Each structure stands twice: as structure tokens, then as C-alpha cells.
Amino acid sequence: MLLPDELRTALDSALSRFSPQDLSQAAEQLTERYRAHDPGGAVPFMRTPQDVAAYAAYRMPATYAACTAAMGRAAALAPGFAPRTHLDVGGGTGAAVWAASGVWPSLEQVTVVEQDAKVIELGRRLARTAPSTAVRGASWRQASVRAGLDRPAADLVTMSYALGELPERDVPEVAVWLAERAALVLIVEPGTPAGYATIAAARDALLGRGLAVLAPCPHGGPCPIEPGRDWCHFSVRLPRTSLHRRVKAGTLGFEDEKFSYLAVAGEGAAAGAVPPGARVLRHPGKRKGVVSLRLCTPGDGVRDVIVSKRQGEVYRLARDVEWGDAWSH
Numbered sequence: 205m206l207l208p209d210e211l212r213t214a215l216d217s218a219l220s221r222f223s224p225q226d227l228s229q230a231a232e233q234l235t236e237r238y239r240a241h242d243p244g245g246a247v248p249f250m251r252t253p254q255d256v257a258a259y260a261a262y263r264m265p266a267t268y269a270a271c272t273a274a275m276g277r278a279a280a281l282a283p284g285f286a287p288r289t290h291l292d293v294g295g296g297t298g299a300a301v302w303a304a305s306g307v308w309p310s311l312e313q314v315t316v317v318e319q320d321a322k323v324i325e326l327g328r329r330l331a332r333t334a335p336s337t338a339v340r341g342a343s344w345r346q347a348s349v350r351a352g353l354d355r356p357a358a359d360l361v362t363m364s365y366a367l368g369e370l371p372e373r374d375v376p377e378v379a380v381w382l383a384e385r386a387a388l389v390l391i392v393e394p395g396t397p398a399g400y401a402t403i404a405a406a407r408d409a410l411l412g413r414g415l416a417v418l419a420p421c422p423h424g425g426p427c428p429i430e431p432g433r434d435w436c437h438f439s440v441r442l443p444r445t446s447l448h449r450r451v452k453a454g455t456l457g458f459e460d461e462k463f464s465y466l467a468v469a470g471e472g473a474a475a476g477a478v479p480p481g482a483r484v485l486r487h488p489g490k491r492k493g494v495v496s497l498r499l500c501t502p503g504d505g506v507r508d509v510i511v512s513k514r515q516g517e518v519y520r521l522a523r524d525v526e527w528g529d530a531w532s533h
């Protein structure tokens with residue numbers, strides 16, 4: 205999944221102020237801090253303008269790709285949903301805002317809540333080049349998110365790679381706050397056990413308030429994945445730009461970003477929403493004449509299913525299905 209040309213060009217120009225060495229060093233330090241993972245810690249992960257630039261260079265393409273993938277799956281299940289207003293919380297340099305404008309061109313008004321002024325400065329600079337008038341005209345609000353903060357009404361509310369940065373005890377309350385009066389809430393986190401745990405805590409809180417999961421889960425029951433043994437996550441492939449390769453040591457021309465996500469529908473989006481049937485939880489095993497699928501099912505937990513060539517049309521469909529797709533056959 206490629207960054208939009210305008211975003212790539214704006215990033216290149218914003219990053220040209222820094223030497224590749226400074227960016228690589230900042231990227232390494234950022235990775236270390238994220239690895240040490242101190243949710244809600246007093247010191248922010250991004251501390252200097254170099255850190256912010258390094259984040260945009262080496263993480264924004266991946267978070268943009270994960271947001272686009274998760275939004276695409278939610279949009280596929282709510283075909284009538286055409287949001288006009290979008291609130292992005294912990295918006296960083298704007299990955300989710302760019303992604304949403306690609307998935308929902310109906311968006312007219314965008315608000316980003318972000319706690320860090322340096323991050324807002326870069327996000328705003330990038331957004332000025334966006335083809336979407338909603339992104340270009342986004343209102344960037346410097347604030348720390350908490351449940352009591354006054355929340356602008358928005359049809360679409362997103363929080364990507366940010367909920368897990370809050371103290372664990374705040375996650376349920378903030379998740380419920382995100383969902384207040386929203387037609388669709390989408391939370392994206394890294395596809396790690398910790399990211400999935402954040403998503404699971406948000407899911408429990410939202411279902412506890414009577415909201416309906418749209419994706420990825422095909423049911424509103426307890427998650428059948430046993431904590432500690434596995435975690436619900438998906439993957440999106442993105443090409444590494446030359447800049448990305450320079451900042452992030454590595455020789456591959458692409459990378460696979462793993463992400464966990466949750467889309468919860470309020471009334472507007474739920475009208476006409478199609479339940480996914482089942483969700484494909486792994487890369488399907490494709491051998492001659494046989495496709496094996498690990499599925500999360502509505503009534504039967506996680507099931508391994510074999511589809512064979514003898515099943516004709518269902519087999520042909522299974523040949524094309526990918527990890528993360530809905531499966532209704």
C-alpha cells in the first residue's frame with residue numbers, strides 16, 4: 205500500500221532539513237523507547253523535532269497503511285456509511301486523517317487532537333498539501349486526551365497507535381469517550397500481544413455499553429482467542445521508499461506491518477451494515493487442490509477449515525481469500 209504522492213513529496217521535503225545520520229539515530233532511539241514501552245510515562249516517546257521527523261519517515265507510511273487496511277475492511281461492511289465529520293485522537297502527523305480521506309471521500313470536516321506541538325507542526329505542514337479539502341482544512345487541537353475532555357461531535361472517530369500510549373487503567377474509559385455520539389469508531393494498535401490487549405480492553409468496555417462490533421469480529425461474544433497463546437492481528441504490505449530504507453536499516457524493498465484493530469458501529473453506520481460471516485485469522489494455507497483457513501466464527505469460536513477443489517465455486521473463492529478478509533461461505 206503506497207503513500208499518496210502528495211504525502212510522499214511533502215514528507216521528502218520536510219525531512220530534507222535533517223541529515224540521514226540524524227534521522228537514523230533518532231529512529232533507533234525511538235524504536236528503543238517504544239520497545240521499552242512505558243504507557244502513560246511522564247516522558248513522551250518523541251522528544252525533539254528530529255524524533256518527530258524520524259517518526260514520520262519510518263513509522264507514518266506503516267501506520268497509514270494499517271489505517272487504510274482497517275478502514276477499508278470496516279467500510280466494506282458498512283457500504284452506506286458516508287461520514288461528513290472526522291475526529292482523530294492522538295493524531296500524530298496525521299496518518300489516520302490521510303487514510304480516512306482516501307477511504308471516505310465524503311469527509312468535509314476534520315479535527316485532530318494531539319498533545320504535542322512539535323508533532324502538530326509537522327502534521328499540519330504535511331496536511332496542507334493534501335488533495336482532500338477536509339484534510340487541508342483540518343483543525344489541529346493541542347490537548348491531552350482524557351475522558352472528561354470536551355469532544356467535538358463527529359461521525360467518524362479514530363485513534364491509531366495512540367490508545368496503547370495511555371496508562372492501561374484509562375483505556376476503557378477513553379474508548380467509551382471516543383464512541384460517544386459517533387457513528388463509527390475505529391481503533392488501530394500495533395499487531396503485538398500488547399496492542400491486542402489494548403484492543404481487547406477497549407472491546408470489552410464498548411460491548412459493555414451495548415455497542416456493536418463491526419470488524420474484525422464476526423460476533424459480539426467474548427473473544428475466543430486465549431490470552432497468552434495467540435493474539436488477533438492482521439498484516440499489510442507496504443513498499444519501503446528510498447527515504448524509508450535510508451532511515452530504517454534494512455535491505456528488503458517492502459515491509460509487513462502487523463496491526464490489531466476494532467471498528468465499532470453506532471446507529472448511523474450500523475444501519476445497513478453487513479456482518480462479516482467469519483474472519484480469516486491467518487495467511488490461508490494454499491496447496492494443490494486444498495485451501496486451509498483459520499477462521500473466527502460467529503457461533504463456534506476459532507475453527508480450522510479445509511476447502512477442497514471438489515467444492516467448486518467455494519474453492520475458487522477460497523483461493524482468492526487473504527488473511528484478514530471476511531469469509532461468508
Ligand SMILES: C[S@@+](CC[C@H](N)C(=O)[O-])C[C@H]1O[C@@H](n2cnc3c(N)ncnc32)[C@H](O)[C@@H]1O
Pocket residue numbers: 248263264267268293294295296297298299300317318319320323347348349350363364365366369370
Ligand atoms: C505512535 S503516535 C501515533 C500517531 C498517529 N495516530 C499514527 O497512527 O501515526 C502516538 C501519538 O499519540 C500522541 N499522544 C499520546 N498520548 C496522548 C494523549 N494523552 N493525548 C493526546 N495525544 C497523545 C503522541 O503525542 C503521538 O503523537
